Amino acid sequence: MSHKPIQTLLNANEEWAQSVMKDTPDFFARSATVQKPKILWIGCSDSRVPESVITASKPGDIFVHRNVANQFHLHDDSALSVLTFAVKEVGIEHVVLVGHTNCGGAMACIEAAKGVTTNSTASTPLTRWLRPLTALVRSLDLSACSASEALNKVVEANVIKQVNNICKSEPITTAWADSGAKRVTVHGWIYDLAEGRIRELVVRDAQAKL
Numbered sequence: 001m002s003h004k005p006i007q008t009l010l011n012a013n014e015e016w017a018q019s020v021m022k023d024t025p026d027f028f029a030r031s032a033t034v035q036k037p038k039i040l041w042i043g044c045s046d047s048r049v050p051e052s053v054i055t056a057s058k059p060g061d062i063f064v065h066r067n068v069a070n071q072f073h074l075h076d077d078s079a080l081s082v083l084t085f086a087v088k089e090v091g092i093e094h095v096v097l098v099g100h101t102n103c104g105g106a107m108a109c110i111e112a113a114k115g116v117t118t119n120s121t122a123s124t125p126l127t128r129w130l131r132p133l134t135a136l137v138r139s140l141d142l143s144a145c146s147a148s149e150a151l152n153k154v155v156e157a158n159v160i161k162q163v164n165n166i167c168k169s170e171p172i173t174t175a176w177a178d179s180g181a182k183r184v185t186v187h188g189w190i191y192d193l194a195e196g197r198i199r200e201l202v203v204r205d206a207q208a209k210l
C-alpha cells in the first residue's frame, strides 16, 4: 500500500494554508470563531461532486451532508440531525439536495430493481441503504427508455423524492409553519458530470407546502 496519496494531500494542505494566509492573513483566525453559512448541501458521496470545488466556495460557505446517492430518509438520524442543526442553530436559508448524472448508487438500484425480490436477496448495509431508491425505481415506467435515459430519469426522480422528504421533515415543516421564522427554501439540483454545470430542477418554499 502506498502512502503517497496521503502525503500528497498533506503537502497540498500546507501549500493551500500558506496561500490563504498570504492573501487573507486573518482568514483562519476569523473562521475559527464562528460559522455563518447560508447553504446546507445534501449531496452524493461521489468524489466527482465536491460541493466547495464545483461552486468555488470557501471554508465557512456551505454546511454539508453527503451519503451514497444523496438520500434524505425520514428515519435517518444522521441526515435529520444535520438538517435540524443547520436550520435551527446555524440559520441556513437554503437547502440544496444535489443529485448528479451517472450516479453509481442510482445505477445499482436500477440493477437491483431488475432482480427478483426474495428473502435470499443479499442484505448488506449498502443494499439496505438503497432500498427506498430501489423501490422508487420499481415505481417508474422505464420500459421505453434506453439505459442512459433510464438512469437520467431515476436521478431526477430521486432528487424530487428526496426534496419531498426534506419538505416533510420536522425542521422544515416547523420553519414553514412559523411566519416569524427565518425563511428557508429547498432546492433540487442535478450536477452534470460531463459538463461541470448545475441545473435547478425544483424549488420549494413556505408558499408551496406539501
Ligand SMILES: [Zn+2]
Pocket (backbone or CB within 6 Å): 044, 045, 046, 068, 069, 070, 100, 102, 103, 104, 105, 106
Ligand atoms: Zn452518486
